[in-house]
Amino acid sequence: MAIDPVRLSKFLSFVLRHQPDAIGLVLDPQGWASMSELIEKGNASGVQFDREDLLRVAAASDKKRFSISSDGLCIRAAQGHSLSVELGLLPREPPPVLFHGTATRFVGLILSDGLKPGARQHVHLSLDETTARQVGRRHGKPYIFQVNALAMHSKGFQFYRADNGVWLTDHVPPEFLAPSSIMTDSATTSRQPKLST
Incomplete structure (x- = not known):
């Protein structure tokens, strides 16, 4: 069987x-x-x-x-490890904007502290909003952040691309975050950050 x-x-x-x-x-x-x-x-x-x-x-x-x-x-x-491994990925220049899906209950903390890897080795970022929304739904009511990845890269933050196309970085400070254009619940937070450039 x-x-x-x-x-x-x-x-x-x-x-x-x-x-x-x-x-x-x-x-x-x-x-x-x-x-x-x-x-x-x-x-x-x-x-x-x-x-x-x-x-x-x-x-x-x-x-x-x-x-x-x-x-x-x-x-x-391909990625998502909570144990320490060295995937052998080389730093790469990311696209101008990447996306991160989360649940609305985490928005306030993220706006305060930025995106952190938690139990994983890296913060995971998606190339498109649809994928990020699917990720967010796994955790509750989805909320999608835009990440100004290229601006981060220009300030020395490193990005890696996993074998499956997921982008990885160590931390995303709040100033590089903004709500996604496809957000449907603008009432989830009164703070509407603008992307840092």
Whole structure:
């Protein structure tokens, strides 16, 4: 019986992003896991899957959550790690504007402190408002911020682009944030910041 791909994707996200030791898996410093070891330890933990299942889930993930090594022997999460890994991404110049989706209940804190990575290694930013809105919906009523990424970059902030196209940075100060143009609930905050240039 084939494993549910959603269940396998959630399992892979858990062990490759957060707790590989939950199944006795060891990631290398760049976050890579041997597929054969992952299969063996995953099956021993009660989650039954094989190499074809791994490749199918990696290929079918709408957000390209997983990367396969060039030799086809290893897999890793593209981003979103709460454990320390060095993805080997080089700093890049970002697009002028990126987007961040959150829930309306976090808006006040973000306007005060900016965007912080929380339990993850980086702040995650999207190329488009639609993707950011989908991310925001996972946390509650969505609120979308525009991030003046190019202005940040010009002031020395570093940006990285993950294998799946998600943009990463360490922190976004409040002065580089503004509400997105597709916001539908302007009453969520009385403060309407303008993008710093």
